[in-house]
Amino acid sequence: MLEMLQMGKYGAYVWSSYGLALIVMGYVAFKPLMDKKSIFKELAMKYRREAHQSTIKEQK
Amino acid sequence: MFKSIMKFIYHFASPKHFYRLSGKLIPWFAWLAALLLIAGSIDGLFIAPVDYQQGDSYRIIFVHVPAAWMSMFIYMVMATSGAIGLIWKIKLADVIASSSAPIGAAFTFLALVTGSIWGKPMWGAWWVWDARLTAELILLFLYLGFMALEAAIEDPRAAARACAILAIVGVINIPIIHYSVEWWNTLHQGATVTKFDKPSIHISMLIPLLLMALGFKLYYVAVVLVRARNKVLYTDQNSGWVKELIKSKNEQFTSI
Numbered sequence: 001m002l003e004m005l006q007m008g009k010y011g012a013y014v015w016s017s018y019g020l021a022l023i024v025m026g027y028v029a030f031k032p033l034m035d036k037k038s039i040f041k042e043l044a045m046k047y048r049r050e051a052h053q054s055t056i057k058e059q060k
Numbered sequence: 061m062f063k064s065i066m067k068f069i070y071h072f073a074s075p076k077h078f079y080r081l082s083g084k085l086i087p088w089f090a091w092l093a094a095l096l097l098i099a100g101s102i103d104g105l106f107i108a109p110v111d112y113q114q115g116d117s118y119r120i121i122f123v124h125v126p127a128a129w130m131s132m133f134i135y136m137v138m139a140t141s142g143a144i145g146l147i148w149k150i151k152l153a154d155v156i157a158s159s160s161a162p163i164g165a166a167f168t169f170l171a172l173v174t175g176s177i178w179g180k181p182m183w184g185a186w187w188v189w190d191a192r193l194t195a196e197l198i199l200l201f202l203y204l205g206f207m208a209l210e211a212a213i214e215d216p217r218a219a220a221r222a223c224a225i226l227a228i229v230g231v232i233n234i235p236i237i238h239y240s241v242e243w244w245n246t247l248h249q250g251a252t253v254t255k256f257d258k259p260s261i262h263i264s265m266l267i268p269l270l271l272m273a274l275g276f277k278l279y280y281v282a283v284v285l286v287r288a289r290n291k292v293l294y295t296d297q298n299s300g301w302v303k304e305l306i307k308s309k310n311e312q313f314t315s316i
Contacts, residue, residue, distance in 0.1 A: 003161035004106060013181055016122045017174040018101065021127070025279065028166045032286045039290055043297055043306045 066148075066257060073152040076301045079135045082285040089282035092093075096275030103268035111265075120178040122159035125253075126273040128171035130280060131199055132234050134164035138206070139231045142224030152288070154220035155295075157227065158210055163280055165203035172196055182296040183247055191240040202230040216295070 007014045071077065104122030111118035138160040143151035175193065176186045187193065206223050213219035230293045241250045259266060296302050 006118065008110070010115060010117035010119075010181055013117055013177050014105070015121050015176050017123050018105070020177075021123045021170055024166050024170055028163055029279070029283050029286075033292055034281065036286065036293075039311060040306060043293070043302065044310050046297070047298050047303055047306060053280055057081060 069150070073150050075152070075296045078152055078294055079305075081235065081291055081299075082289055086282050089285070091181045091279045093278035093282055096271050096279050097280065100115065100268050100271030100275055103271060108265050108268050109262075114182060117178060117181050120174055122268050122272045124171060124174040124178060125269060126276040127167045128196065129254075129273055130276050131168040131171050132237060133277070134160050134167060134280060135199065135202070135227070135230070135234060135286075136233040138164060139224075139227040142220075142227040144223045145220055145229075148159060152292075152297075154224070154289075155288045156284065158220070159284050159291060160280075161203055161206045161223075163283055163287070165200060165207065166219050167276070168196065168200040168203060169279075172200065188247050190248055192237065192246050192247045195237040195240050198233055199230075199237060202226070202233060203300060206230075219264070 005011060005015075072081070074259060104119055108119070108122075110116055133316075138157045141153040141160070142157040144150055147159060172193070176198075179188070180186050206226055209221050209226055210219045213222055240246060241248055253259045253266070253269065261269070293302055293305075
């Protein structure tokens with residue numbers, strides 16, 4: 001098992017390549033998912049503010 | 061005939077329809093991509109036989125080559141959709157182009173760095189100014205240029221137009237990357253799969269390579285759709301369907 005992970009004498013090269021791919025692709029995939037959440041929050045807040053302002057106008 | 065086709069395209073390229081349809085498709089692409097990438101990695105790392113010349117170091121190929129293919133494929137998607145946006149004024153095409161750029165840049169970066177990590181034990185150098193490597197580096201700069209240009213122009217329509225033109229002009233670099241190993245004497249090895257002859261790679265190594273390549277492609281589709289949906293939502297924030305969507309989501313939260 002350990003021998004398999006060592007990849008001959010190239011373990012460091014092989015594993016760093018796959019690890020980097022995992023990190024980069026993971027970041028690229030999860031960043032827009034986080035962005036989506038913040039867009040939903042931001043817009044919800046904006047609409048609430050707008051609704052609030054329009055009721056104030058009506059009262060005046 | 062042409063008119064009805066265009067009507068159909070405009071209908072499905074409308075933000076509302078795109079948002080709904082892509083929302084249904086994303087999980088399929090994402091899960092299939094994850095499955096293929098896991099299978100391809102296990103096959104590539106542990107099952108595929110050791111290369112007689114390069115030993116285990118060649119296993120980097122299963123990340124390096126699909127990433128390099130994607131760097132070119134995404135560029136072509138970006139330039140094509142940029143051109144479609146330029147000619148037919150379909151906003152969604154511009155959105156796809158701008159959503160693709162960072163993903164393409166990430167794959168180009170991956171191709172360059174994994175190539176460098178592979179080059180060190182095989183060539184004895186992290187980097188050489190070889191035609192293939194230099195052309196790929198230019199590709200990275202094209203992506204970064206696209207993103208910088210987009211960020212620098214405030215009017216989104218003007219930005220999309222300028223970026224589309226940059227992307228189209230940059231297409232010249234794609235055949236240069238592909239044929240660089242034939243046109244010049246390079247240190248980089250020649251093509252083993254994408255050539256007219258039979259692939260000169262054994263089937264036991266070709267299968268994980270194709271699994272990874274397909275996995276990368278589906279990954280790109282899933283991520284570009286998520287990014288495009290975010291952009292559509294944000295730019296359409298003053299239209300009724302976005303307001304309804306956000307409100308219905310909020311009611312779900314508050315009712316829990």
